[in-house]
Amino acid sequence: xxxxxxxxxxxxxxDMPRRNLRVCLAASGGGHVRQLLDLEKAWRPYDYFFLSExxxxxxxxxxxxxxxxxxxxxxxxxxxxxxxKMLAAALRNxxxxxxxxxxxxxxxxxxxxxxxxxxxxxxxxxxxARFILIETFARFDRPSAFARAAHPFAHHKIVQSSTxxxxxPGAICLDPFEFLDAPRPQKKPLIFATVGATLSFDRxxxxxxxxxxxxxxxxxxxxxxGIGGIVxxxxxxxxxxxxxxxxxxxxxxxxxxxxxxxxxxxxxxREGCRTIVMPRLFEKGEHYDNHQKEITxxxxxxxxxxxxxxxxxxSVALKAARAGVPVLATTNPARLAGxxxxxxxxxxxxxxRPHAGQQAV
Numbered sequence: 001x002x003x004x005x006x007x008x009x010x011x012x013x014x015d016m017p018r019r020n021l022r023v024c025l026a027a028s029g030g031g032h033v034r035q036l037l038d039l040e041k042a043w044r045p046y047d048y049f050f051l052s053e054x055x056x057x058x059x060x061x062x063x064x065x066x067x068x069x070x071x072x073x074x075x076x077x078x079x080x081x082x083x084x085k086m087l088a089a090a091l092r093n094x095x096x097x098x099x100x101x102x103x104x105x106x107x108x109x110x111x112x113x114x115x116x117x118x119x120x121x122x123x124x125x126x127x128x129a130r131f132i133l134i135e136t137f138a139r140f141d142r143p144s145a146f147a148r149a150a151h152p153f154a155h156h157k158i159v160q161s162s163t164x165x166x167x168x169p170g171a172i173c174l175d176p177f178e179f180l181d182a183p184r185p186q187k188k189p190l191i192f193a194t195v196g197a198t199l200s201f202d203r204x205x206x207x208x209x210x211x212x213x214x215x216x217x218x219x220x221x222x223x224x225x226g227i228g229g230i231v232x233x234x235x236x237x238x239x240x241x242x243x244x245x246x247x248x249x250x251x252x253x254x255x256x257x258x259x260x261x262x263x264x265x266x267x268x269x270r271e272g273c274r275t276i277v278m279p280r281l282f283e284k285g286e287h288y289d290n291h292q293k294e295i296t297x298x299x300x301x302x303x304x305x306x307x308x309x310x311x312x313x314x315s316v317a318l319k320a321a322r323a324g325v326p327v328l329a330t331t332n333p334a335r336l337a338g339x340x341x342x343x344x345x346x347x348x349x350x351x352x353r354p355h356a357g358q359q360a361v
Contacts, residue, residue, distance in 0.1 A: 021348045023048040024106035024124060026117035028072070029055030030197040031263030032136055035112045037061075038333035039134075042340035046348075049104060051097075053116045055197040056240045068104070070096040072116050094119045101127060108347055110340070112136050113146035125153050130347055132340065135159040135168065137176065137262050137331060139291065140298040143167055156343055158336065174336045177302075180328035184272035185251055192253035192273075193223045194246065196261045200229030201286060204278045207311050208257055209235060216315055222249055247271075255321055257314075260292030265299060269329040274321040275305045276314065304329055 023046045027033040033052050036043075049066040052058040061067055073089035097120040108130045111121050125131055133154035135147045140161045143151070147168060151157050157171035165173040193208045195201035205225055209232035211217050223237045224246070231237050241249070247267065250256060256268040260279035268275045277299070279292035299305045306321050308314035 021046045021108060021344060022104070022106045023344070024051055024101070024104065024109045024120070024129070025049070026051045026109055026111040026120050028114045028116045029053045029058035031261050032112040032114055033058055033061065034263045035134065035137060035333075036110065038331070039110075039337045039340055042337045042344060043110065046344065049106075051100060051117055051120050056246075057197055057243050060243045068100045070100070070116055070120065090119075098123050101129075105129075108132065108344065110134065111146075111150070113144055113150075115146060118146060118149065121150055122153075130155045132156045132343060133158065134336070134340075135161075135164060135171070137266075139164060139294070141294055142291075144291070158339070160331075160336075172339075174339060176331035176333055176336055178330060178332050180270070180330055182328055184326055184328065187254040187272070188252045189219045190249075190253045191217060191219045191221050191255045191257060192249040193221065193257040194249075194259075194264055195224060195226040195229065196259050196264055197240070199280075199287075200226035201259050201278075201280060202230045203284065203286065204257070204259065205230055205232065207278065207308075207314050210311060211314060211318070216318065219254065222253075224249075255318070257308075260296045262295060265295070265305065266329075266331055269304060269327065272326050272328045274324060274326050276308055276317045276321055277305045278308050278314070281309075302329075303327065 023043050025036045025043060025048055027036050029052045049068060050061060051068045051070065053072040054069050058067060071089050071092045073086055073093050093116060101120055101123040105127065106124055106129050109121055109124045110132045111117055112134045113136050121131060131154045133147060133150055133156065135158065136144060137160045141163050143164060151168050157168055159165050159168060159171045159173050160175055162173050162175065165171050193204065195204060205223055208223060212221050212235065221235060223235060224241055225231060225237050225239055227239055229239065250268055250271045250273060253273055255276065256273040257276045258264040258268060260277050265275065265277065277296045279296045280286035282290045296305060296307050300307050304327055306317035308317040
């Protein structure tokens, strides 16, 4: 994913012509919104705004793009024993989404999921907007809960795995994955362990810190722990990091240890990092389902990552990673961006209506 949070200089941005289509880019605040950023060439010419939940990435995004925020909620919160917390967050999200969509009145909604933006998509459809569903790259074998719920009322359905194309009626497959034939960036003897945008992942942090204490990690170690995560004493840790700081660590690190989120995986692989993955597990209360096992299995089958589910496997994976040949890989969004641009152009000619300028809050 070629992520770019920058905008043209202010004067250039003001002079840029906006085509007659109001576009809502709806995605939760981690890898989902990163995939929308990859498709910037398609949506940039239009009068667009983002709708997301508050994470370090989405808040960084708000510095250069119009962004509206809604509260996080997911069905998996109930599965993990917090049904009332989920219901309260869902009600707030429902009302926030209604207010934003009623005021902004998008002609078209493009969404990569997940739960936090479902009500916004639903409200937009009820008010007559067209809906483009892009199933997240995180799903290889089974559709996400968001895609299962939303695809019946989507006008266009795009998946990024051939297996999924047969499971979502009317979907087309545009697989963006590719290896990179490029020199590896200069690296330091550094291991960067990251749990992702917000959620803590104490099992991974404890595993890495115990190996450091035992002398099995002689390299410099930096750990991003997530909000409220444990903080191992004597180590360099950060609860969260702005995206540019995260990227700086990834560019320097020889080895990256991360959870099984596609944003973390693809960014590490694009920077030529030897990548070890510990997937979050539903049965341990670490995620809403086991899709990270699916992701890591698919990446490991392509020879891209090493999987470690416990301390012993992490020790083995570190030795294998150090001895292995680093692989550079990424997702190339060009075909998907081109297809999306064609869809938007077709709708512009038939559906668009004028809009007054609005300010994000």
